[in-house]
Amino acid sequence: MFRIGKEEIKAIENVLLSGKVFRYGIGGECARFEERYAEYLGVKHCLMTSSGTTALTAALVGQNIGPGAEVLVPACTYIATAIAVLAAGAIPVIVDVDESITISPAAIEKAIGPRTKAVIPVHMWGMPCDMDAIMAIAQKHNLIVIEDACQCVGGGYKGRKAGSIGHASGFSFNYYKNMTAGEGGAVVTNDDAAVGRMGCMVDCCKFYWTDRQTDESLFVSNGARASEIEGAILNVQLDRIDGMLDIMRGYKKRILAALADTGLQPVKANSLDHEAGTHVMFVLPSEAQATKFQQLAGSGIAGKTGRHVYTEWDPIFAHRGAPYDALNPYLMEANLGCRMDYRKDMCAASLGILNRTAMFGLHPDRTESEIDQLVERIRKAAAQVL
Numbered sequence: 001m002f003r004i005g006k007e008e009i010k011a012i013e014n015v016l017l018s019g020k021v022f023r024y025g026i027g028g029e030c031a032r033f034e035e036r037y038a039e040y041l042g043v044k045h046c047l048m049t050s051s052g053t054t055a056l057t058a059a060l061v062g063q064n065i066g067p068g069a070e071v072l073v074p075a076c077t078y079i080a081t082a083i084a085v086l087a088a089g090a091i092p093v094i095v096d097v098d099e100s101i102t103i104s105p106a107a108i109e110k111a112i113g114p115r116t117k118a119v120i121p122v123h124m125w126g127m128p129c130d131m132d133a134i135m136a137i138a139q140k141h142n143l144i145v146i147e148d149a150c151q152c153v154g155g156g157y158k159g160r161k162a163g164s165i166g167h168a169s170g171f172s173f174n175y176y177k178n179m180t181a182g183e184g185g186a187v188v189t190n191d192d193a194a195v196g197r198m199g200c201m202v203d204c205c206k207f208y209w210t211d212r213q214t215d216e217s218l219f220v221s222n223g224a225r226a227s228e229i230e231g232a233i234l235n236v237q238l239d240r241i242d243g244m245l246d247i248m249r250g251y252k253k254r255i256l257a258a259l260a261d262t263g264l265q266p267v268k269a270n271s272l273d274h275e276a277g278t279h280v281m282f283v284l285p286s287e288a289q290a291t292k293f294q295q296l297a298g299s300g301i302a303g304k305t306g307r308h309v310y311t312e313w314d315p316i317f318a319h320r321g322a323p324y325d326a327l328n329p330y331l332m333e334a335n336l337g338c339r340m341d342y343r344k345d346m347c348a349a350s351l352g353i354l355n356r357t358a359m360f361g362l363h364p365d366r367t368e369s370e371i372d373q374l375v376e377r378i379r380k381a382a383a384q385v386l
């Protein structure tokens with residue numbers, strides 16, 4: 001879900017004609033975006049990266065999460081959430097989602113073991129997790145909270161922006177996201193002490209181009225530097241995001257109100273007034289009803305997108321956590337005490353919810369009459385299915 005057009009073309013043209021496409025030494029588009037995005041979110045630090053995956057990895061490493069640590073991840077998220085944990089050398093432990101289809105606070109508390117050091121709440125399909133409950137549990141058990149806000153760019157939770165609540169957070173600007181530069185990402189934090197390590201993960205050669213000082217936080221990592229072209233596109237997209245989300249939130253509320261008398265049960269919202277509004281979802285009483293509803297209403301099914309449920313995470317199930325055995329977190333001595341026994345039925349409660357959840361994607365370019373038609377289609381399907 002995004003809008004892209006002539007303003008982006010102009011912004012790219014300006015960068016190309018200036019000849020300054022490398023981000024350092026010019027105080028250009030990337031630096032401007034980082035400053036503006038941090039201000040937009042209400043956080044102290046923002047670093048642009050090449051992807052959401054590298055952003056989450058940098059967020060984890062910034063908080064010193066690595067070998068020896070278990071990190072709780074939800075049963076419903078893109079595999080990249082778990083990949084970021086492995087890229088940091090830690091082990092992902094998969095826990096249930098609840099009726100909000102985001103990570104269950106009760107399941108987090110139940111899953112905490114002696115090795116658990118962090119949790120990654122993922123704000124799926126524009127809908128924020130129950131952050132009050134999650135932050136309270138984290139405080140009680142001394143856990144680091146890394147928000148995966150990749151699918152919730154611009155969305156919020158009770159008046160605060162998604163990604164501004166935990167210890168650090170990752171955003172994606174890939175093709176499917178609310179703002180896009182084709183690819184891209186950002187890692188953010190309020191933690192001054194984390195910035196050096198996060199910066200090393202994003203671009204460990206940065207010191208050549210900025211301030212070359214021997215810094216004890218320096219280490220080697222893969223590069224994930226963003227280009228001025230990405231910065232230019234995202235500066236335009238940032239001007240647009242709030243207006244787009246306002247329209248979608250409005251559409252979502254209108255759809256839910258118009259269907260309130262149908263007996264359809266909307267997915268539990270943790271913050272309806274502040275979420276991104278990109279998706280409308282209903283939980284049907286049974287999987288058979290959800291399948292029939294899908295056919296009649298033309299919806300998707302949250303559990304059957306083919307890539308957002310843990311059962312699809314093939315390399316994780318195979319414990320192939322790195323290209324070489326010696327680098328594979330699943331084989332590292334430091335991780336031997338971590339829980340890594342994945343089974344396809346381990347989060348059966350989540351599968352039960354996700355396979356009954358019908359979803360419709362929204363877009364700000366949909367017209368009012370298209371929304372009315374969608375409502376009618378859903379209403380007719382509900383009448384036949386319930």
Ligand SMILES: Cc1ncc(COP(=O)(O)O)c(C=O)c1O
Pocket residue numbers: 050051052053054077078080081122148150151171172173174176184185
């Ligand atoms: C929830 C979630 N986390 C992480 C990512 C990873 O983002 P990227 O593809 O930019 O690496 C995605 C991307 O689709 C995502 O949806």
